[in-house]
Amino acid sequence: MELVDIGLNLTHESFLRDTPEVLARAAEAGVVQMVLTGTNLAESEKALQMCHELDPQRHRLFSTAGVHPHDARHWTADSARQLAALLAEPQVRAVGECGLDFNRDFSPRPLQERALEEQLELAASLGLPVFLHERDASQRLLEILGPVRDRVSAAVVHCFTGDKRALYAYLDLDLHIGITGWICDERRGTHLHPLMKDIPAERLMLESDAPYLVPRTLRPRPRSNRNEPAFLAEVLREVALHRGVAEQQLATTSTASARDFFALPDMSLKLPEQAPL
Template sequence: MSWCDIGVNFTDPRLSFEAVFERALAADVSHIIITGTNLAKSHKAIQLAQQYPCHLSTTIGVHPHDASQFTQQTVYDLKALAKSPQVVAMGECGLDFNRNFSTPEQQLFAFEEQLKLASELGLPVFLHERDAFEAQVDLLTKYRTHLKGGVVHCFTGNREQMHRYLDLDLFIGITGWGCDLKRGLDLREALKTLPLNRILLETDAPYLRPKSLANNRKVDQGNNEPAYLPYIAEQVAELMEIDTETLKEACQTNAQKLFEFSKQRAAHE
């Protein structure tokens, strides 16, 4: 059994796809979900995933930063993209009231439309949230009974917030933020009470490179990579007081349950 990285931004030009993918496989990270953050990047993510259908899947969606571009035509375009067997989730979608590159009103509209679409298509949601916790939970609560499920991507909150997401029967995506002894204190505490059947691991590469990871700039140019997922897993397993093999097995089981990779593979047999 190998690792699954549920969140990699392979459409980011900072990542050299072939080299990074090869290093991921060498590190026993055999399945990667590419994050779609707008229509163009979602389309590109599908094209990348089609090259290695047994190893790559993708999400499709519109990030809150791009919510100002969301129209009714976007809904039709996402529906068309969702026909690809590589697509396993709707997102990255959600709310970000920290930077407000799109207005809160635009973000709320785009998020709700994607929740409706995910419900209609039977796709789980891949969620982003920053400084918008209450508004995000309110909308998720409204649609949760219609949704197949979802994962709180790159969770960096505290124990109380985590358990409110768990009460909505969502998975929690953990990144290298948990390796940060300064900024990650709340997350490190929350991990101690995270149920094993609700955890998923991700790098969010090329972002959130673990600060405790040794410098390897000649290879990675200072970027995060899916090859570093086992390093993150070691830190998480220590905080959860379990061994890494137990964590690996749980994460693979959880990823299969939420994203149903077996259906994707069956479509290519």
């Protein structure tokens, strides 16, 4: 069984001491490819560097580059130029994480909107997909994304936690949906359970969002309470359960969807002597 983790915060300080072991455990669990999330210019640069250092063969680790809405207050006239340079790198496969967060409002909303609009323009001009963040802002995101959607090759709503109305609106815009361990949380994720059958197989992708969102159904739970890409199989299990499909079937379709979205190589075509991470 092969899985692709489309959202991993490998640059987080909690991974600094044991990054190779984390990647080895992921490979053992069947997570054969991972997309490292860039959340600001510095972290996007760091994610790209990790791809180069940890995957010299360049077929297992990839990254995104963008400015998260929390950091939108730091967006300047030069940010687009710096970001475009990162997006020109072959291992960088999407613009983001970008979007709107009206839940925490760490950046003023007008600045979040400006940073998002400029990153969408970059994606359109470069022909790259978009890795979107949205919290309590689905209507405004739709208003901003709608007019440019035809010029953006593809977009995924990362870590979807919304309601049926938001899901259907995103699907109407032909967006992909990323599901995390949020669905495993009996306190706040159960509303996602009946929605899983409504997502077309070719639009559904899986992500750990590690080190955040440890699946609460995981047994035994890690003592550190740190999530890892190796735990993506638990998200797979929960989503398959509520879609009413076999885990292998979901693994096949979600992996195919991720590879198509991020233009990732098919690992089954790699020679067997190529060593894992």
